Amino acid sequence: MKGEPAERLDPRAKTLWRITGTLNTLPLLAGAGLGSWALVQLADRPFLIAVLPIVAVFALVVLSVGIMPGLRWRRWRYEIRSDEVDLQRGIFWVARTLVPLARIQHVDTRQGPLQRRFGLATVVFYTAAGPNQIPELSTPVAADVRDRIAELTREQDEL
Amino acid sequence: MSFKERRLHPVAMLIGAMRTIRRWVSAFVLPGVAFLMSQGFNLRTLVLVALGALVVAALAALWGFLSWRATTYAVSGSAFRLRTGVFQKNERTIPLEHVQSVDTVQGVIQRFFDVFEVRVETAGGGTAEPDASLSALNRASAEALRREIKGSRCEPSGVEEEAKSEVLRRLSTRELLVAGATSGQIGIALSLLAVGSQVFDDVLSEGFVRNLFDALAPRSTTVALVLVPAVVLLAWLLAIAGTILAYAGFTLSREGDLLYIKRGLLERREATIPLARIQAVRISEGVLRQPFGLASLRVESAGYGEDAGVSTTLFPLLPRREAHALLLRAAPEFAAAPVLAPLPRRALRRYVFRATVPALVVLAGAAGLSFFVFGSAAGLLGLLLVPPAAAHGWLRYRDAGWALERDRLVVRSRSLARATAIAPRRRLQSRGVVRSPFQRRARLATFLAEVASGAGGAAVQVTDLDTDAAETLAGDLGPGSRCRVAT
Numbered sequence: 001m002k003g004e005p006a007e008r009l010d011p012r013a014k015t016l017w018r019i020t021g022t023l024n025t026l027p028l029l030a031g032a033g034l035g036s037w038a039l040v041q042l043a044d045r046p047f048l049i050a051v052l053p054i055v056a057v058f059a060l061v062v063l064s065v066g067i068m069p070g071l072r073w074r075r076w077r078y079e080i081r082s083d084e085v086d087l088q089r090g091i092f093w094v095a096r097t098l099v100p101l102a103r104i105q106h107v108d109t110r111q112g113p114l115q116r117r118f119g120l121a122t123v124v125f126y127t128a129a130g131p132n133q134i135p136e137l138s139t140p141v142a143a144d145v146r147d148r149i150a151e152l153t154r155e156q157d158e159l
Numbered sequence: 160m161s162f163k164e165r166r167l168h169p170v171a172m173l174i175g176a177m178r179t180i181r182r183w184v185s186a187f188v189l190p191g192v193a194f195l196m197s198q199g200f201n202l203r204t205l206v207l208v209a210l211g212a213l214v215v216a217a218l219a220a221l222w223g224f225l226s227w228r229a230t231t232y233a234v235s236g237s238a239f240r241l242r243t244g245v246f247q248k249n250e251r252t253i254p255l256e257h258v259q260s261v262d263t264v265q266g267v268i269q270r271f272f273d274v275f276e277v278r279v280e281t282a283g284g285g286t287a288e289p290d291a292s293l294s295a296l297n298r299a300s301a302e303a304l305r306r307e308i309k310g311s312r313c314e315p316s317g318v319e320e321e322a323k324s325e326v327l328r329r330l331s332t333r334e335l336l337v338a339g340a341t342s343g344q345i346g347i348a349l350s351l352l353a354v355g356s357q358v359f360d361d362v363l364s365e366g367f368v369r370n371l372f373d374a375l376a377p378r379s380t381t382v383a384l385v386l387v388p389a390v391v392l393l394a395w396l397l398a399i400a401g402t403i404l405a406y407a408g409f410t411l412s413r414e415g416d417l418l419y420i421k422r423g424l425l426e427r428r429e430a431t432i433p434l435a436r437i438q439a440v441r442i443s444e445g446v447l448r449q450p451f452g453l454a455s456l457r458v459e460s461a462g463y464g465e466d467a468g469v470s471t472t473l474f475p476l477l478p479r480r481e482a483h484a485l486l487l488r489a490a491p492e493f494a495a496a497p498v499l500a501p502l503p504r505r506a507l508r509r510y511v512f513r514a515t516v517p518a519l520v521v522l523a524g525a526a527g528l529s530f531f532v533f534g535s536a537a538g539l540l541g542l543l544l545v546p547p548a549a550a551h552g553w554l555r556y557r558d559a560g561w562a563l564e565r566d567r568l569v570v571r572s573r574s575l576a577r578a579t580a581i582a583p584r585r586r587l588q589s590r591g592v593v594r595s596p597f598q599r600r601a602r603l604a605t606f607l608a609e610v611a612s613g614a615g616g617a618a619v620q621v622t623d624l625d626t627d628a629a630e631t632l633a634g635d636l637g638p639g640s641r642c643r644v645a646t
Contacts, residue, residue: 002634083638090593097591100638128438128461129588129609129616156638 499560514552
């Protein structure tokens with residue numbers, strides 16, 4: 001297996017992930033606030049215990065908004081070689097995946113509403129065993145990657 | 160080749176009628192029984208119910224006749240055509256080159272009249288429903304239809320080569336019984352019995368059960384000693400019966416690039432597996448089978464057919480050492496019996512650790528609970544869980560192994576049963592190497608390869624092999640490195 005794949009995701013991915021991380025933890029924060037309120041008002045616990053749920057959720061927010069996006073971005077790499085797509089990702093479990101172009105059946109690009117704001121898109125390619133994706137590329141790069149995969153896949157078929 | 164429209168065997172009327180009745184019965188049984196109950200069993204209500212049943216039967220028979228008359232099929236030119244529908248006419252045309260297989264199934268009724276249900280499946284067909292199903296054809300017309308569809312697909316030169324199908328292996332009665340006895344489906348049978356006994360309890364009046372208990376209570380230990388083995392024995396017999404129903408007369412044969420499987424006691428099923436569709440083969444040695452050197456063969460195939468969708472039994476029971484010979488004849492692309500490379504010694508600690516963690520969690524929970532809540536140390540009995548868990552981890556380590564031989568990836572692993580997966584390089588959809596920080600410290604990695612199976616994928620995995628070995632393996636299985644060795 002060759003060295004690390006060469007290309008990185010768009011740097012704006014980090015900001016996007018921070019926003020989605022915040023959105024995902026908001027309900028938890030609301031729940032924790034409610035819990036703390038209940039502990040003080042209904043169960044009459046001391047303040048130091050009552051504040052624990054909020055502290056726990058804040059730790060989670062720091063982790064998922066402050067720390068993870070940076071680590072995730074630094075790890076995520078991809079490369080489209082002449083015969084394979086090479087992916088590397090994962091913060092704790094680092095996964096390296098090689099998908100031969102000859103096995104790829106079709107390629108899509110996808111863009112959610114938030115992604116559109118940031119001018120980012122996700123490339124999804126399918127083998128008979130399921131989808132793989134390269135997330136958060138800038139829209140022109142994503143289009144280019146999609147076309148390159150499609151092009152190379154066709155060449156492989158002709159061989 | 161004939162162009163004329165043909166009808167099904169008249170038994171199709173009966174089968175159609177039975178289907179209609181079956182559909183209606185579920186809707187009418189409850190109201191019917193409720194009606195009977197509320198009115199009491201007098202003559203008038205009985206007659207009414209019988210009349211109702213008669214009307215339903217007559218309508219079903221009429222419907223059966225009408226749909227039989229409306230159903231015609233033909234092989235015309237380069238397509239198979241099926242017309243159905245009494246009121247709303249449907250016509251389905253399947254181009255012959257899209258036909259993947261022509262399978263036959265024989266239900267109980269069909270067996271009685273010696274007719275066959277013929278299913279025509281296409282390559283893109285869904286997994287649940289056959290693309291076209293003819294409920295009754297006699298032996299000659301079923302054969303004729305199959306020949307017409309098949310014959311037209313062959314290139315003119317290939318016709319002579321297409322040999323008669325060759326039987327590769329038959330399951331003997333002894334093997335059938337052994338397969339049932341060691342099937343490990345006893346758990347399923349036990350849960351079925353539990354459900355059954357629940358129903359039994361509900362039906363029996365309460366007083367009866369209490370009397371029974373009162374009568375038995377003084378000797379409850381004796382009863383338990385008798386009852387538990389009796390229930391287990393019954394579940395075991397049920398498991399054997401289930402296996403006999405499904406696998407009696409199991410025959411695996413091959414004709415060119417197609418494998419045929421025939422099986423079943425009451426309902427005879429015939430399934431076709433095109434060799435080109437097979438993605439991986441698994442040789443599974445169940446806990447009860449491994450000590451006797453027995454195994455079963457399964458194939459993962461890309462989505463097709465009713466029960467062939469994801470993973471099909473290729474052969475239910477055979478001696479492990481004969482598996483390779485059978486594969487050589489049935490699916491040579493998947494035949495490989497290399498010496499497997501074991502995992503490095505340093506992986507053993509991780510296997511044992513991983514296996515004992517759940518036991519340790521249970522132990523901590525039980526000990527804590529018993530100490531703080533009940534003030535006893537009984538929870539420490541959980542310690543008894545740890546040695547078996549550790550032994551299981553050790554077994555998993557010992558049985559894990561991998562090899563790459565003549566472009567075939569062979570991976571052996573154990574969960575409960577020991578399974579050997581064989582997949583040729585060109586069937587792998589992707590390869591992956593995953594490492595956790597702990598694995599990185601021990602220079603170990605997990606290797607994964609995906610094959611297509613059913614609608615999605617199935618993974619072949621080696622946990623904790625040497626990092627360099629994993630990366631070399633991932634590289635060697637890539638498209639760039641053709642390591643063909645002449646054989």
